Amino acid sequence: MPANCQNPLETLILGSGPAGLTAAIYAARSRCCPLVIHGRQPGGQLTTTTVIENYPGFVEGIDGNELMQRMQEQAKRFGTQFVEGEVTRVELTKTPFRIWLGEECYQSKTLIITSGASPKMLGLDNEWELYGRGVSVCATCDGFFYKEKDVVVVGGGDTAMEEASFLARFARKVTVVHRRDELRASPPLQKRTMDNKKISFRWNTEVVAIHGDKQQGVHGLRLRDNTNGEEEDFACHGVFIAIGHTPNTDLFKGQLHMDQDGYILTKNACETNIPGVFAAGDVQDPNFRQAITAAGSGCMAAMLAERYLDNLGE
Structure with a gap:
């Protein structure tokens, strides 16, 4: 031995x-x-x-x-x-x-x-604090909790498109936030999401902050336009991080x-x-x-x- x-x-x-x-x-x-x-x-x-x-x-x-x-x-x-x-x-x-x-x-x-x-995260200060309280990495796990609510999906690959399509079954509105001006997802998945009237896209955009606390959960995001650097607050009830x-x-x-x-x-x-x-x-x-x-x-x-x-x- x-x-x-x-x-x-x-x-x-x-x-x-x-x-x-x-x-x-x-x-x-x-x-x-x-x-x-x-x-x-x-x-x-x-x-x-x-x-x-x-x-x-x-x-x-x-x-x-x-x-x-x-x-x-x-x-x-x-x-x-x-x-x-x-x-x-x-x-x-x-x-x-x-x-x-x-x-x-x-x-x-x-x-x-x-x-x-x-899960790959965004690197924001409070994303783990709000994990399970409006921040998620799994639509299949948590999508049911967002019936008739507004949610954001971050990402542009196959996983992000699958998450967005799944969430559209429950949510009132799904917004895909992607840092580039085109998706990396396969063409069939791109078409499925773009044809869904409940899903919209924010191109050339990054999430720079998550608004919320442990008691009330997520109530919004801070978004930055990569083309001009302008920032704005965006109201939502949850954010699904789908970057791998x-x-x-x-x-x-x-x-x-x-x-x-x-x-x-x-x-x-x-x-x-x-x-x-x-x-x-x-x-x-x-x-x-x-x-x-x-x-x-x-x-x-x-x-x-x-x-x-x-x-x-x-």
């Missing part, structure tokens, strides 16, 4: 969002005590979501933080262990795999990566196969190019990014890890 390394675990899980905690529940029920390594904010992005209304089983909806706490308690009930820390290095070239938290080294026969993806996500995969570059955007490539649902290493949730899913799909893939990753260990004869 390498110096300063813990005895090998059977399953180690990186991340504690819905994918990681579901994987932990399934792994714990099939064999003893998986270890979950999580950062300062256990539970992932959902802990900043005030109400989740589309997770099955919660008729009246549930607070995102409460949902993740329940998942964590369920995982603990079956014997899952949790460690807080920042992973600084991984070595996947041989088994058992090695993961470092600073100078502390953990070894594991299987590894499930559920480190998620971080960044998968949290820097640690695995050069070891795991990824697409051009850094998402881990998988086959058979959750298998990576390295046997015994699995990926689940947003870290390998650039398309759906839903709590329920992340949880489903976490289940699959744990079951595949169990089969992998069984095939080792353990």
Whole structure:
């Protein structure tokens, strides 16, 4: 055993969002005590979501933080262990795999990566303060709350056009704010949004401030015209930031196969190019990014890890 390394675990899980905690529940029920390594904010992005209304089983909806706490308690009930820390290095070239938290080294026969993806934000002072209170990065998650209200979508790619089209089903008016004078979205998506009478466009425009507070939420934006530098206040009830996500995969570059955007490539649902290493949730899913799909893939990753260990004869 390498110096300063813990005895090998059977399953180690990186991340504690819905994918990681579901994987932990399934792994714990099939064999003893998986270890979950999580950062300062256990539970992932959902802990900043005030109400989740589309997770099955919660008729009246549930607070995102409460949902993740329940998942964590369920995982603990079956014997899952949790460690807080920042992973600084991984070595996947041989088994058992090695993961470092600073100078502390953990070894594991299987590894499930559920480190998620971080939304690209505008870099404004209060955007995280108002996240879930009028600032959103997911129309599918939050669009229902904006029935007959005015909303803004920031972005010009496929995701922004899809968000705008979805929001138009609920909102009274959708305004797309784009910093350029043309869209990057595919022609069919451009046509769909431009043909929708509820969607309008503000070209060559950037959001430079968000007006609102935690109690009342968002009530407007400060917009700047890039052609002349003039600024104006724009009233709205919500802003959806749709400028992309960044998968949290820097640690695995050069070891795991990824697409051009850094998402881990998988086959058979959750298998990576390295046997015994699995990926689940947003870290390998650039398309759906839903709590329920992340949880489903976490289940699959744990079951595949169990089969992998069984095939080792353990």
